[in-house]
Amino acid sequence: MRTLLFLAFFSNVAFAQITGKIITPKREAVPFVNVLLLAASDSSLVSGTTTNEGGNYQLLLPKMGRFYLKISGVGYQTRFSEAFEVNASKSTIALADLTLLEEENTLNEVQVSTKKELVQTTPLGKIINVQSSLMTKGSNALQVLERLPGVISDRRNNQFSLNGQSGVTIMFNGRKVQMPMEELMALLENTVADNIEKIELITSPTAQYDADGGAGIINIIFKNNELLGTKINFSATAGYGYKEKVLTTIGISHGVKKLNLNASYSFNHDVRKSGYAGDGTAGASFMLGETYNTFYGIARRYQNNHNLNFAAQYQPNPKTTLGVDFVGSFDKSHNLVNNGGTYQLKRGDFFEVAMLSDGLTTKQNNISSFYLKQTFSPKTQFNADFSYINYSNNSPAGISLEYFDEQKQPIKPQFSIFTYGNRGESISKIHVGVFKADLTTQFSEKINADFGIKTSFAQNENDSKVERKVNDTWEIDPRSQSQLKSLERIAAAYSQFKFLLNAKTNLLLGLRYEYWKRDFSNQEEVFEISKFFPSVLYTYAINQNTSVNFNYSRRISRPAYTDLISNLFYTDPTFIFSGNPLLKPTLSDILKIEYVKNGLSLGISAQYDLNPILRYQITSNATKDVGISSPQNLDYMKSLNLFLSYPFQLAKWWKVTLNTFTSLRDYKVSYSQFPAEKRYVFQNLNFSQQINLPKNVEVELSGWYNMPYFEGPNTIKGFGVANVGIAKKLKNDKGTLLLTLPDVFRSFSVHSHNGGMTPIAFDINTVSNWRDETVFYRVIKLTYARTFGKNTRSVKYDAKDEERERF
Known part of the structure; x- marks a missing residue:
């Protein structure tokens, strides 16, 4: 009533x-x-x-x-x-x-006048039509994500943040990719961007989405053409930076009255280089006493990757749709990493260490799905989806070490922790099965409802060991990671109701329940959480082009299984890399209001994160003689955020899209030497300019910049990137030539200061600078793309089916 x-x-x-x-x-x-x-x-x-x-x-x-x-x-x-x-x-x-x-126009045809807007704003977040960007050609999915407004990819620590907030869920075609972030970032690097249609940045998710991801969801949607006829898209990219780069993609779409088939294959060969260098001090409690250290790491990767995408959709009648899709990649890379540094002890000892890691990595990933969409009536629709993820990684590697004195003469170090070599192998396997079902129904002209269930089962296996060379004999290092198996089960159910309050106003109320349980073969402790996650979305349309949106949601960011395991491994004899079995999930409450008008989006939000997770934080062991790098929880983070997205036309031939994000933050860290609190302002800028020139030439200028910010007890200097792309459409539909210059100013360099905010374990006070390949070398890519054939019209039924009976 x-x-x-x-x-x-x-x-x-x-x-x-x-x-x-x-x-x-x-x-x-x-x-x-x-x-x-x-x-x-x-x-x-x-x-x-x-x-x-x-x-x-x-x-x-x-x-x-x-x-x-x-x-x-x-x-x-x-x-x-x-x-x-x-x-x-x-x-x-x-x-x-x-x-x-x-619209049937695509980037391959470079029909500039009718391309989709690069950024579209919705009450849930933003839709990025990546094929409207020239920089997409010749890129991988990770490089595309790094160019999106608000997305920060931290390749040093293998993690994402969205609008400066940690805890991001990655989805392929609306399905969560459940794998550790290191593996996920490798998968994105191996995914060719030519196969991506658009990317959704969902910063205000409702109850129908997984509750995982305190910062939000990044949903990558792959191409799936639904038009009649046959079309073939072909592109080939050649480039050079540190060394050669080759990328070839071919895609085929074929549609008949009831059936659509889409397939694409890509081959990517890339040789790249990146690295870091730094220096600093450690206190007397460190295993070597007080020291001054220099350190460096130079990585070279020789990569060959194969990508296959396939989708088929069959409509036996106007009310039923059956479909399957498959995303697969196979990657083999040869990795050479030179690590080293110097140790200057306060008592006078000096020595230098030089390490060479030589590894061969083979990775295979398959994501296959089957779905059913059934319309029972104009008021009621049902969707069911089953997907399976199969991932494997085999990474054998050997490490050789040499030691020198100040005169560069070979020496034998006095400390037993320094060996003359390591070798090992890590074999990882991930199997995930997910089933979900959704029912949408209309109770009345003013009330719609969605109901859904989801269950998933994930098995993670890792079998690895590290051996060290002692007196010309190989022995297993007791600190090395060994056999491990993790089982994860998630069950969820949700309901949400959409109320049409009047012609201009909508209200969506949702509630999601999730049960999560994870256990490990080598630990007695079981991680188990059962919680409700409410959401509210209120939308008021002031007129045809103007609206105001209000959103509230509660989210959770669960630790990856690799973040929790207590087994140890290392690459530097003085530091151990470990999981943290005491790590807590992050609970986030987000309140957001947004004003949208003719593409302009202006909003403010408040967010409270309890126990936010930061990776690769430096602490010590109980005996205070070994440094440990592991994930840790901040106590809390409070954020007040202001965001703006504004596309404007400077001239008929010149369009600019500007995105800014400003955040006032308070947080507390207690795993440092002394509990500390900090307040600071975080600022992210992102821009894109599209310039249409005579003779079918288009120029794109894009880039992003992050102002200086804090990361737990550490500080990060400001850094950013600018990119240039130039496209020329050839006459008589002979294709398109595209020249791209990523990181044109060679500025993708991340400068961090460990202990820059507050003292950390062993009084470690170091600065380091990580640099992408584009900083070392000018990277240039040239792409040729062409479309053959033509789609005619969409799959459509007879008029009596198209205009079904009114009710």
């Missing part, structure tokens, strides 16, 4: 109400497109609105007559409905679902 009174209070008085839904050929909702009601007699505008998150719209009509709808949105073909009659006999008219098709 209260719900009915609430709805009645917010409803407007009108003669008639028209409702409906806008969908894609796959029957997916099309949110935030314009729906105009036009008079059939003279095409004059009568009323207008935009679709909500679920693709639904509602129009209030103050008069009778004959009308039709005009639906339009950026990146979609304009659609007109059939004319319909409105008379006094009906106060509510529910129209059949209308299908909206995407």
Whole structure:
């Protein structure tokens, strides 16, 4: 009764109400497109609105007559409905679902005038149409993510942050990729960006999404053409930096009346170089006493990678869709890493160590899925999805060491921890099975509901050992990692209700329950959490192009299994790398309000993170003689954030998209020598400029910059990157030539100061500088792309099926 009174209070008085839904050929909702009601007699505008998150719209009509709808949105073909009659006999008219098709123009054809907007804002976050960026060609998925607004990729520590917040969930085609972040970043490096259609940055997720990821969700959507006919896309990239780079991609799409097939294959050969160098001091409690150290690491990787994407979709009737998709990669790389440094002891001893690591890594990843979409009626739809992840990694490596005195003469070190060689092998296997089902139904003209369940089972196996050379004999290092098996089970259920309060206002209330359990073969302790996660999304459309969104959500960031294991391994004899079995998950509460107008997005949010996780933090063991690098929890982090996204046209031929994120933060760290609190301002800038020149030439300038910030007890200096791309469309549809210069100013350099905010274990006070390949060498890439064949139209049923019975 209260719900009915609430709805009645917010409803407007009108003669008639028209409702409906806008969908894609796959029957997916099309949110935030314009729906105009036009008079059939003279095409004059009568009323207008935009679709909500679920693709639904509602129009209030103050008069009778004959009308039709005009639906339009950026990146979609304009659609007109059939004319319909409105008379006094009906106060509510529910129209059949209308299908909206995407524009057929692609980057390969470089039809610049009708490309999708690079960045589109939604109440849930942003949609990045990466194929609208010239820099996508010849890139991998990780490089594309690093160029997105608000996304920070920390290759030193193998982690992502979104708008400066840690705890990011990565999804492929709406399915969570459940693997440790090190493996996930390697997978993204091995994923060719040419196969990606768009990327969703979901910073305000609702209950239908996994609760994992306190900072939000990055959803990578791969291409899946649904048009009739046959089309072949081909591109080849040649480049040079440290050494050669070659990338070739071929994609085929074929559509008939009820069946669509899409397949693509890519081969990538890349030789790259990156490295770090630094120096600093350690206190008297360190195993060597007080020392001054220098250190460095230079990595060279010779990589060959194969990518295969496949998708098939079959519609036996207008109400049923069956589909399968597959994403697979096979990567083999030869890794050479030179590590070393000097040790100057306070008591006068000096020695230098030089290490060479020679490893061969073989990785294979397959993600396969089967899904069903069933429309029971215009009011009720059901989706079911099963996916399976199979990942394997074999990384044998050998390390040889040499020691020298100040005169560069070979010596034998006095300390037993320094050996003359290491060798080892790490074999990892991950198996994940996930099933989820969702039901969407419309209770009335003003109330929609979604219900869903999800269950997943993950098995992680690692079998590794490290041997060290002692007196010409190989023996197993007792500190090395050994056999380990982890089992993880997640069960979830959610419900969310969408209320159409009036023609301009929507309210979404959601509640998600998740149960998480993880255990390890070598530990008695079991990690188990059972929690509810509420969400609220309120949207008010001021007019056709202006809206205000309010969002609240609670999230969780679970530690990866590799972050929890207590087994030890090392690359430097003085430091051990370990997991932290006492690590806690992060709980996040986020409150956000956003104003959107004609592409402009301006918002403010407040976020509270309890126990945020930072990786590779330096602590000590119980006896205070060995340094430990492991993940740790901050006590808390409080953030007040201001964000702005603004596309503007400087001239008819020159468009700029600007994104900024500013955050005032308070946090507390207690795993340092002394508990400490810090307040600071974090600032991220991201921009893209598209310039259309005569003779079918387009130029793109893009880049990002992070102001200085703090990372637990450490400080990071500001750093950023600028990129340039130039495309030339050849005459007579002969293809496109594209020249790209990533990191044109060779500035991708990350300067960190361990202990820069507050003293850490052993009074370690070091500075280091990590540099990408583009800093060492000028990287240049040239791509040729061409499309063969042509798609004609979308898969469509007869008119009687397209305009189904109204209710």
